[in-house]
Amino acid sequence: MKLVSIVAxxxxxxxxxxxVFVALSFAHPTFLTVRNLRNIVLQTSIQGVMAVGMxxxxxxxxxxxxxxxxxxxxxxxxxxxxxxxLSVPLxxxxxxxxxxxxxxxxxxxxxxxxxxxxVVTLGMMSVARGxxxxxxxxxxxxxxxxxxxxxxxxxxxxxxxxxxxxxxxxVAATLVLSQTRFGRYLYAIGGNExxxxxxxxxxxxxxxxxxxxSGGAAALGALILTARLNAGEPIxxxxxxxxxxxxVVIGGTSLMGGRGTVIGSALGALLVGMIANGLNLMGxxxxxxxxxxxxxxxxxxxxxxxxxxx
Amino acid sequence: xxxxxxxxxxxxEGISKTFPGVKALDDVSFDLEAGEVxxxxxxxxxxxxxxxxxxxxxxxxxxxQIWLEGRAVRPQKPGEMLDLGVSVIYQELNLTPYLxxxxxxxxxxxxxxxxxxxxxxxxxxxxxxxxxxFSVSIDPRDTVASLGAATQQVVEIAKALSLNxxxxxxxxxxxxxxxxxxxxxxxxxxxxxERGVGVIYISHRLEEVDILADRVTVLxxxxxxxxxxxxxxxxxxxxxxxxxxxxxxxxxxTESRAVGEELLRVEGLTEEGVCSDISFTLRRGEILGVSGLxxxxxxxxxxxxFGYRRRTSGRIFVHGKEMKSGGPWHAVHSGMALVxxxxxxxxxxxxxxxxxxxxxxxxxxxxxxxxLRNSMLRNMVDRIIERIRIRTPSPRQTVRNLSGGNQQKVVxxxxxxxxxxxxxFDEPTRGIDVGAKAEIYxxxxxxxxxxxxxxxxxxxxxxxxxxxxxxxxxxxxxxxxELQTAATDQAEILSYAIGGESGALERARELLGENV
Ligand SMILES: Nc1ncnc2c1ncn2[C@@H]1O[C@H](COP(=O)(O)OP(=O)(O)OP(=O)(O)O)[C@@H](O)[C@H]1O
Ligand SMILES: [Mg+2]
Numbered sequence: 001m002k003l004v005s006i007v008a009x010x011x012x013x014x015x016x017x018x019x020v021f022v023a024l025s026f027a028h029p030t031f032l033t034v035r036n037l038r039n040i041v042l043q044t045s046i047q048g049v050m051a052v053g054m055x056x057x058x059x060x061x062x063x064x065x066x067x068x069x070x071x072x073x074x075x076x077x078x079x080x081x082x083x084x085x086l087s088v089p090l091x092x093x094x095x096x097x098x099x100x101x102x103x104x105x106x107x108x109x110x111x112x113x114x115x116x117x118x119v120v121t122l123g124m125m126s127v128a129r130g131x132x133x134x135x136x137x138x139x140x141x142x143x144x145x146x147x148x149x150x151x152x153x154x155x156x157x158x159x160x161x162x163x164x165x166x167x168x169x170x171v172a173a174t175l176v177l178s179q180t181r182f183g184r185y186l187y188a189i190g191g192n193e194x195x196x197x198x199x200x201x202x203x204x205x206x207x208x209x210x211x212x213x214s215g216g217a218a219a220l221g222a223l224i225l226t227a228r229l230n231a232g233e234p235i236x237x238x239x240x241x242x243x244x245x246x247x248v249v250i251g252g253t254s255l256m257g258g259r260g261t262v263i264g265s266a267l268g269a270l271l272v273g274m275i276a277n278g279l280n281l282m283g284x285x286x287x288x289x290x291x292x293x294x295x296x297x298x299x300x301x302x303x304x305x306x307x308x309x310x
Numbered sequence: 311x312x313x314x315x316x317x318x319x320x321x322x323e324g325i326s327k328t329f330p331g332v333k334a335l336d337d338v339s340f341d342l343e344a345g346e347v348x349x350x351x352x353x354x355x356x357x358x359x360x361x362x363x364x365x366x367x368x369x370x371x372x373x374x375q376i377w378l379e380g381r382a383v384r385p386q387k388p389g390e391m392l393d394l395g396v397s398v399i400y401q402e403l404n405l406t407p408y409l410x411x412x413x414x415x416x417x418x419x420x421x422x423x424x425x426x427x428x429x430x431x432x433x434x435x436x437x438x439x440x441x442x443x444f445s446v447s448i449d450p451r452d453t454v455a456s457l458g459a460a461t462q463q464v465v466e467i468a469k470a471l472s473l474n475x476x477x478x479x480x481x482x483x484x485x486x487x488x489x490x491x492x493x494x495x496x497x498x499x500x501x502x503x504e505r506g507v508g509v510i511y512i513s514h515r516l517e518e519v520d521i522l523a524d525r526v527t528v529l530x531x532x533x534x535x536x537x538x539x540x541x542x543x544x545x546x547x548x549x550x551x552x553x554x555x556x557x558x559x560x561x562x563x564t565e566s567r568a569v570g571e572e573l574l575r576v577e578g579l580t581e582e583g584v585c586s587d588i589s590f591t592l593r594r595g596e597i598l599g600v601s602g603l604x605x606x607x608x609x610x611x612x613x614x615x616f617g618y619r620r621r622t623s624g625r626i627f628v629h630g631k632e633m634k635s636g637g638p639w640h641a642v643h644s645g646m647a648l649v650x651x652x653x654x655x656x657x658x659x660x661x662x663x664x665x666x667x668x669x670x671x672x673x674x675x676x677x678x679x680x681x682l683r684n685s686m687l688r689n690m691v692d693r694i695i696e697r698i699r700i701r702t703p704s705p706r707q708t709v710r711n712l713s714g715g716n717q718q719k720v721v722x723x724x725x726x727x728x729x730x731x732x733x734x735f736d737e738p739t740r741g742i743d744v745g746a747k748a749e750i751y752x753x754x755x756x757x758x759x760x761x762x763x764x765x766x767x768x769x770x771x772x773x774x775x776x777x778x779x780x781x782x783x784x785x786x787x788x789x790x791x792e793l794q795t796a797a798t799d800q801a802e803i804l805s806y807a808i809g810g811e812s813g814a815l816e817r818a819r820e821l822l823g824e825n826v
Contacts, residue, residue, distance in 0.1 A: 181682060184669075192658065197638055198616075
């Protein structure tokens with residue numbers, strides 16, 4: 001019994017993926033094809049990258065609800081930069097800057113203004129979406145140069161570039177969270193902010209950084225999406241924050257802070273993506289998919305509570 | 311003397327308990343008669359609290375039996391033992407911070423008026439009555455969070471007393487108390503004993519055991535070493551049983567410390583309503599003791615110095631340079647350190663490991679391009695764990711699973727690692743066993759030899775007298791007196807702590823006289 005619960009706690013996400021994988025393989029013939037599996041990973045890469053960013057925020061006991069809107073804003077800004085005639089590297093840097101800037105504003109209001117992250121980022125969710133719509137008058141801005149679209153549509157060694165970006169993000173973020181001082185501080189802040197502050201650590205500074213990382217990750221997602229769609233889409237990324245937070249929590253990061261891994265969040269995103277893909281394949285209606293997605297989130301949070309209890 | 315009906319009030323037999331990597335209790339037996347005070351002593355991590363938690367149903371024994379008045383009991387959860395008349399004051403405070411004092415004392419059993427509404431008035435009166443013997447000024451309507459650690463402890467004790475239990479267990483009840491409150495507690499224990507209540511008393515202060523205990527049980531490494539009548543044991547014998555070796559327990563301070571230049575100067579430090587007009591200096595190589603009663607503003611003064619609280623006026627000079635107000639980050643980077651009083655809230659990240667907690671203040675000096683130098687950090691951790699003897703199965707153990715005293719050692723250890731210039735210790739040896747205490751004083755001396763200056767807040771007058779060079783005495787948020795330790799005594803310090811008016815010295819003598 002005890003062993004089962006320990007195993008479930010530690011490898012819960014792997015087991016979850018395995019179970020869903022096997023179930024879907026039997027449920028639908030197309031699920032278990034190279035093409036479909038590749039599709040799942042490809043589609044997950046955007047939310048996956050965002051979940052990696054969100055992990056930093058949640059480990060430090062914050063939350064960022066603005067990532068979906070941030071993605072939309074960064075996307076239309078990227079299209080704007082393209083139309084200004086910026087070179088591709090500059091577009092990438094500027095777009096990431098937009099995302100990090102959104103995070104910077106979040107972080108500053110949260111730390112200096114001492115407002116709870118939930119409220120601040122909920123507000124930002126609306127502000128960023130509104131800004132994206134204003135910027136474009138509600139229409140997508142299309143037309144990117146080929147080398148930019150490569151980020152969404154190209155492939156290296158027969159693996160799509162977005163997947164490479166996803167893998168790269170996971171590796172880099174894992175290193176940062178587990179091997180650097182910064183990462184260690186985030187766990188400490190999430191575990192006990194006061195004690196961390198009293199250890200002489202500039203807690204506010206690091207908290208702001210987490211929101212910048214999360215915003216930057218949303219912008220990276222935006223780059224992949226705009227490159228793939230060949231358009232900056234102001235209504236993109238709606239409700240992504242839910243998928244992303246669900247992925248992080250399912251992946252074993254505690255909403256109470258102080259615990260969690262990047263790889264867990266990445267796997268969590270894969271699981272969420274796999275379920276969505278399966279539901280699509282089986283022709284489950286979009287409305288019902290919403291119900292299921294919502295349930296997954298609530299379930300994940302419940303799971304988090306259970307984990308916290310011992 | 312006690313009314314017995316053949317079988318003892320409580321008897322625990324052959325209790326064993328293993329946690330991952332730790333045999334916390336190994337075949338321990340323990341019994342308690344009605345009307346007796348039975349003390350349990352032992353080093354940090356010896357298994358004292360675990361034994362208590364097994365009695366109260368927090369933990370389940372792997373092996374062993376518990377009999378209550380001759381009846382076998384098998385507590386599954388804490389509430390059950392309460393109903394059977396066993397009330398526990400735990401080492402870690404267990405109050406609900408955002409409820410009022412009265413609500414905490416009567417949680418779950420509030421007096422009701424006809425109609426089922428809570429009878430607030432009666433509740434407050436009863437709480438007032440329970441608190442009266444302690445002569446502390448607590449409004450039953452205050453939230454617990456607004457009280458200092460000592461006052462919270464008084465509330466906790468009042469709560470346990472209000473349950474009219476047959477057995478009262480006190481796990482280091484006096485750790486946060488000062489002389490007067492401790493004395494009140496002893497009076498109360500005396501009354502309980504007369505009423506035939508059995509008291510289990512855990513403390514690292516052997517002089518308290520001397521005063522109170524009828525019998526003493528010594529635990530070491532989870533095993534019972536001896537149980538005997540107090541009268542048959544000397545204090546030295548008890549210590550020897552506790553540590554299982556002869557030497558290293560006594561600390562004798564190096565005479566004539568070389569005091570160097572001024573490290574810190576504080577001028578008129580004030581926070582409205584908390585501390586006013588505090589001025590003093592600290593030099594290299596000296597220990598400045600800070601004495602005072604609970605609520606005198608000592609902890610607040612330390613937090614002001616460290617920038618954790620905001621000062622409304624006053625200036626702080628470190629190495630002659632003015633330190634602007636900024637947070638603890640600023641203070642630490644100016645060479646300050648603060649070992650806080652409340653380890654759970656301010657000192658530790660409970661869910662992280664021993665190693666992570668120990669290294670938190672020193673990570674900035676041990677990275678390459680932001681990446682942790684793991685082997686170096688590991689060495690530091692191993693060394694300090696061994697030096698102050700933190701009892702943990704591994705550096706990767708979660709701090710939450712350590713015994714109370716060992717958690718305190720982690721808080722101390724992290725600041726010994728940082729080696730700051732100005733180190734403020736707020737009740738450093740609270741809950742620390744005798745052997746480790748001496749080691750901690752030695753580490754303090756090492757800091758001094760390395761050129762640091764130490765401010766040590768302590769409620770234990772003997773500690774202040776033994777360790778410090780000068781003493782600041784605080785009363786109602788002010789420094790009322792500065793004394794040279796060599797030329798003062800407990801009575802004089804205490805007389806200023808209680809106000810310093812005429813007649814204070816006599817009162818202080820009286821207070822101490824009863825105690826010795
Ligand atoms: N929940 C737990 N999980 C793992 N180990 C534990 C747990 N509780 C206690 N221990 C271990 O059991 C041993 C005994 O702990 P206990 O708290 O009983 O010590 P203690 O005698 O009360 O010490 P102290 O004087 O420091 O309070 C310690 O080594 C401690 O680390
Ligand atoms: Mg204990």
